[in-house]
Amino acid sequence: MGFPRPPCSPAAGILILVLAVASQAVKTPSASASTSLSMASSLLSLTSDADSLYQDSLQIVNDQEECKVKNLKHQEKMFMAKLDAHRCLVRDTVVAVPVPQELIVNYVQPSHVVVPRCTGLCLERPGCECQPKRKKYTKVDIIVGTNSSATFQLCSTVQIEEHRGPCRCKCTLTNCHYNKVFDEDQCLCRCKSEFANLKSSCMKDFEREWDEESCTCRCRARMCVSGHYQDRATCQCKPLETSCSAIATAIDAGASVHHQNTGHLAVSQAPKYVGLSCVALIALFMLLTMYYLMVKKGGRHHHQSRQSRIRGRGNSFMRRAPSLVGSSAHPDLLVANGSTETVVGTLQRAAASSGMATAAYTITINSQSANNLDEAMLPLTEDKTRF
Secondary structure (H helix, E strand, C coil): CCCCCCCCHHHHHHHHHHHHHHHHHHCCHHHHHHHHHHHHHHHHHHHHHHHHHHHHHHHHHHHHHHHHHHHHHHHHHHHHHHHHEEECCEEEEEECCCCCCCCCCEEEECCCEEEEEECCCCCCCCCEEECCCEEEEEEEEEEEEECCCCCCEEEEEEEEEEEEEEEEEEEECCCCCCCCECCCCEEEEEEEEHHHHHHHHHHHHCEEEEEECCCCEEEECCCCCCCCCCCCCCCCCEEECCCCHHHHHHHHHHHHHHHHHHHHHHHHHHHHHHHHHHHHHHHHHHHHHHHHHHHHHHHHHHHHHHHHHHHHHHHHHHHHHHHHHCEEEEEEEECCCCCCCEEEEEEEEEECCCEEEEEEEEEEEEEECCCCCCCCCEEEEEEEEEC
């Protein structure tokens, strides 16, 4: 196939011009005629050159068109060969051997087998699947390697599916997304017509693409730098918003300033060091407060136990007082006032020569304060009055 040759070539146009010049030379005087004839001869030589160039250009165009036609024929043959090779037919297919579920398997021999299966494309209805007319199961003997020391290798049998022709294209699609409608001719789910305008505007946006699965216009995937994400609304990369973003921003800003000026870095990091110092001081204050409360509680308990021991010693002395004088004593009054305890009573002692004699006594016990708890002895004062 080539372009049709034009009715008038460049050579024919030049020839017409030569004839016009020659006719004009016949009508003019001899001097003008010679000039016109020379011009005509020159035009004739140009005519032959232009005609040869024109023929060459036509030949080139014809060769290119013929090459394109041949190329299209070859491509069509290749395409049909590929389609024929991938049509829905029964073919020997390599499939993996299923592993027995009741065993802990390390390996299986053989791991793959060749069985006839319906495979290929459904050219008439792209959404259909290549299905067999009937199926059967064949048994395959395999060797199974387990991790058991007693029986390391076991012989087992598995069933593998085989297909029997002829194969056919069958539409197995049952339902579609709520945004789609079922195309019975193609056995496909297509987006509803109401999304046509949205799809058209999405195709014009370079940052978005149309998703046939969900019938939505989504952002084209793009790589964002560390600490950023792609916003679905604007399709732009934005920084991540976290609780530490402000601190991270301040640290990044300080790091960038460090390369420019070291002094500015110290100023930018000063609030961080001040905050850490405040936290350390608060922690130290809390520790000291807890230590003070523990010491105070321990001292109070020790003081109370010391007071109880002092009172116990006083009562013991009061019980032993009559034996010190060798007679019986009857305490009449026990007066307690703060840290001082006073025992007032009478003491009767037998006289060797003259009857009974009566003596009055007063015992004052001064308890020790919490500031002097190491003293072992208590001062005792005994006032005796004889009658």
